[in-house]
Amino acid sequence: MLNKYARAFFTRVLTPFAALLLRLGVSPDAVTLIGTAGVMAGALVFFPMGEFFWGTIVITIFVFSDLVDGNMARQAGISSRWGAFLDSTLDRVADGAIFGGFALWYAGNGDDNVLCAVAIFCLASGQVVSYTKARGESIGLPVAVNGLVERAERLVISLVAAGLAGLHKFGVPGIDILLPIALWIVAVGSLVTLVQRVVTVRRESAEADAAAAADRGSEAAQ
Numbered sequence: 001m002l003n004k005y006a007r008a009f010f011t012r013v014l015t016p017f018a019a020l021l022l023r024l025g026v027s028p029d030a031v032t033l034i035g036t037a038g039v040m041a042g043a044l045v046f047f048p049m050g051e052f053f054w055g056t057i058v059i060t061i062f063v064f065s066d067l068v069d070g071n072m073a074r075q076a077g078i079s080s081r082w083g084a085f086l087d088s089t090l091d092r093v094a095d096g097a098i099f100g101g102f103a104l105w106y107a108g109n110g111d112d113n114v115l116c117a118v119a120i121f122c123l124a125s126g127q128v129v130s131y132t133k134a135r136g137e138s139i140g141l142p143v144a145v146n147g148l149v150e151r152a153e154r155l156v157i158s159l160v161a162a163g164l165a166g167l168h169k170f171g172v173p174g175i176d177i178l179l180p181i182a183l184w185i186v187a188v189g190s191l192v193t194l195v196q197r198v199v200t201v202r203r204e205s206a207e208a209d210a211a212a213a214a215d216r217g218s219e220a221a222q
């Protein structure tokens with residue numbers, strides 16, 4: 001949903017910045033790599049220490065590189081298969097660091113085995129949600145469904161909650177409950193999305209196999 005409705009807005013806002021980077025000689029691949037490194041640093045340095053506010057600020061600065069790199073590639077007319085592969089692969093790395101950072105906090109000083117497990121579930125289910133689309137498309141199916149909770153939703157829900165929960169350390173009472181709530185929402189939403197995508201791939205593959213069988217039948221009859 002965010003991918004559909006917010007992308008156009010962020011494309012307009014980020015286009016001048018993407019053009020500036022191109023004029024400075026920065027490549028889209030460099031932005032992809034530096035953005036991922038920044039997200040990983042923010043998540044794996046700050047989150048395991050329970051510094052959710054500063055972690056979220058660092059991640060937010062770098063996560064928008066994922067919208068800038070493609071924008072740069074399109075402006076410069078250099079969109080490539082390699083770029084698409086690098087972008088999607090490093091998305092998985094960044095997501096692993098974010099939910100891994102939450103899991104490390106709850107496994108350590110956050111001291112909550114259930115929330116540690118929920119964070120690990122968010123990590124794993126998010127990766128599988130993305131994999132269903134990539135694998136479905138690789139076997140020639142359209143996978144014409146995005147589902148309830150795509151990557152943008154996973155990031156916005158968990159990062160807004162983490163940033164606000166981090167204000168607990170500045171004396172805002174009770175606000176730290178937002179992070180567990182967000183993790184549960186992302187976990188349930190990812191499960192629903194996974195089911196939506198698997199059902200779609202099941203239907204599309206049955207239709208494609210039936211169409212292929214009909215083609216073979218009509219060829220044999222000729």
Ligand SMILES: CCCCCCCC/C=C\CCCCCCCC(=O)OC[C@H](COP(=O)(O)O[C@@H]1[C@H](O)[C@H](OP(=O)(O)O)[C@@H](O)[C@H](O)[C@H]1O)OC(=O)CCCCCCC/C=C\CCCCCCCC
Pocket residue numbers: 002003004006007010056057060063064066067087088091126129130131133134149150151152155156159160163164
């Ligand atoms: C009082 C202080 C409180 C502090 C609060 C701090 C709040 C900061 C909070 C959050 C900011 C979160 C921003 C998250 C932005 C996410 C942007 C992004 O990277 O989205 C990526 C997404 C997908 O891009 P791709 O096409 O490259 O990726 C594809 C995708 O990964 C597919 O995965 P799947 O969906 O299938 O699981 C893969 O299949 C595919 O391979 C892959 O290519 O891009 C978008 O979706 C575009 C839309 C982005 C919408 C961003 C909305 C941001 C909304 C709010 C920001 C609020 C900022 C507030 C700052 C306040 C600071 C104080």
Ligand SMILES: Nc1ccn([C@@H]2O[C@H](COP(=O)(O)O)[C@@H](O)[C@H]2O)c(=O)n1
Pocket residue numbers: 028029030032066067068069070071073074078079080081082083084085086087
């Ligand atoms: N280093 C890169 C990164 C991306 N691309 C191209 O952009 C597409 C992704 O666009 P986003 O707005 O989601 O970043 C990707 O499929 C590639 O075509 C690139 O070429 N090089």
Ligand SMILES: [Mg+2]
Pocket residue numbers: 065066067068069070087
């Ligand atoms: Mg990108």
Ligand SMILES: [Mg+2]
Pocket residue numbers: 066087088091
């Ligand atoms: Mg991306």
